[in-house]
Amino acid sequence: MSGFFSKSRITASTGFNRWLVPPAALSVHLCIGQAYAFSVFNDPLTRVIGVSASAPEDWKLTTLGWIFSLAIVFLGLSAAFGGKWLEKVGPRLTMFVAACCFGGGFWVAALGVYLHEIWLVYLGYGVIGGIGLGLGYVSPVSTLIKWFPDRRGMATGMAIMGFGGGAMIGAPLSVLLMDAFKSADSVGVMQAFLVMGGLYFISMMIGALTIRIPPADWQPEGWTPPQVANKMITQNHVHIDQALKTPQFYLLWLVLCLNVTAGIGVLGQASVMIQEMFKGSVTPAAAAGFVGLLSLFNMGGRFFWSSASDYLGRKNTYFVFFVVGACLYALVPSMGMIGNMAMFVLLYALIMSMYGGGFATIPAYLADIFGTLYVGGIHGRLLTAWATAGVLGPVLVNYIREYQIHHGVAKADAYNVTMYIMAGILVLGFVCNLLIKPVHEKHHMKHDEFDELDGIYPATVEEEG
Structure with missing residues (x-):
């Protein structure tokens, strides 16, 4: 299994089309960008027990606000601590772990909604899902920069644009699923979490399976580094x-x-x-x-x-x-x-x-x-x-x-x-x-x-x- 995730296994062969890499990055970033749309769940989550209206036992908005906050905190922490590991093991394994955490986080959160245990929702979407957010956010970036040394900004913009646009998919998808599953006894959040966890896991795995890294010292065909030195662009590397x-x-x-x-x-x-x-x-x-x-x-x-x-x-x-x-x-x-x-x-x-x-x-x-x-x-x-x-x-x-x-x-x-x-x-x-x-x-x-x-x-x- 380790060989499947190794860098040698995902090093591209001669003639590989580098434009196949941005879609792999987008398949991850469009998923994790759903975090920006999590607020669409807030109102239904205040009615999990009461369904049509909040019951005394239902969660308050102030309680639910910590879900998103935790996800962002663990995004930063996992990106900080996982970034060095990413450079060692490569993007495929990192994206696989991100898919497991982000998709699995939805499933743990769904269990929390079913049992009405807020700590499970915190753990699922906030902690586990937040780790998936951080690892998924950084995993394609260095790979894109290596594939596009001639257009670094454009390359990273393509992927990170996906994170900004993820809410445009996540928000209507969330509403659609909750409407499909809601009933007299359910607001549909638990079922929506289960489906979204599966869909996002599959999409992120497509990215993990299709990502490739360039061979050592690879350069785009017909391109050579600029001969005129730009002091703000180093030709060296810092650990x-x-x-x-x-x-x-x-x-x-x-x-x-x-x-x-x-x-x-x-x-x-x-x-x-x-x-x-x-x-x-x-x-x-x-x-x-x-x-x-x-x-x-x-x-x-x-x-x-x-x-x-x-x-x-x-x-x-x-x-x-x-x-x-x-x-x-x-x-x-x-x-x-x-x-x-x-x-x-x-x-x-x-x-x-x-x-x-x-x-x-x-x-x-x-x-x-x-x-x-x-x-x-x-x-x-x-x-x-x-x-x-x-x-x-x-x-x-x-x-x-x-x-x-x-x-x-x-x-x-x-x-x-x-x-x-x-x-x-x-x-x-x-x-x-x-x-x-x-x-x-x-x-x-x-x-x-x-x-x-x-x-x-x-x-x-x-x-x-």
Whole structure:
């Protein structure tokens, strides 16, 4: 069995079409992106016992909110700790484990719903499913970068776009299944979990079975590395453990964390925000459409901006995110004050495109700075910035809003201070991005320290001096 998952078994033969790899990555990311749509289960889960209405024994929304939070926390933790293992064992085994965890997490959660034990739902979707999220998120990234050294940004954008778009499949699928299984005695959540667990496991296994890695020193036909040196794109490699000893890693961590913090808090409150800022002009249905539009721009921005970074450069692309983003956030309160809903929607659509673009561009940025050998593992550790931002963003938006309202500020104006704070956060991100320089050569690996038997997983790193 170990031979089936080995790197030698999935190393592509001569003439392999590299464009077969992105669909394998998408088959995983479109599944795990369902996490963004988990909120469609929240209301039915508050009626598991009462069915038509919540019973006293039913779970509260505050209790259910921890399911998604746990999933994101364990996404970050599993990506951080599993990234190094990924580089050692290869993407097939990692994607297989991700499929087992994500699909199996649904099944454990289904048992929790059946027994009405919330800890089983936490364990299933939150912990086990969260581990599947993290391993599934990072598993195709380094492989795509190795297959597309000429278009790193575009390659990672194709896969990570799938994560942004997973909710567009997951949300209607969830509703369809719950409607199909609901009855006088059931809201249909348990059965939906069982079916989705099976469907997602199969889809992710298709990705695991079809993924391939390039032979050592492979290059696209007719392509040679640029002869003109770009200081921000290294031709060397940095070991995953050595990367943590560089200031570049922590600056990039802050760059991702600050960009995500500014976007994720607003994304979670988008529906309420537009209804409160344009009181009486926006119906709940229209607000839902606004959220759907933001999701489209979130998804499209992942592909557009990461592809654009191949031409602009990764550092310059993040400059655009921070400079333009700060200006857009600063303009939002004005649009609310003058009642210009069209411009309000446009500003947030652009903000969300750059929020998504930040996720998709960061793996290529890491490959430029640290080389490609350990980019999957380094990316995994950097995703702890996402987990951090997932807490900071909503806390900033929610608590500042509550503070404002408590002190007599009208609900329509309660987000103004928050928008200016978000603009300030992006200015701080601009400074962090400005400070990023090429990694000092003392951190580079020596060529004679590569493990010749593997060719992909290096043995040691160059020590200082």
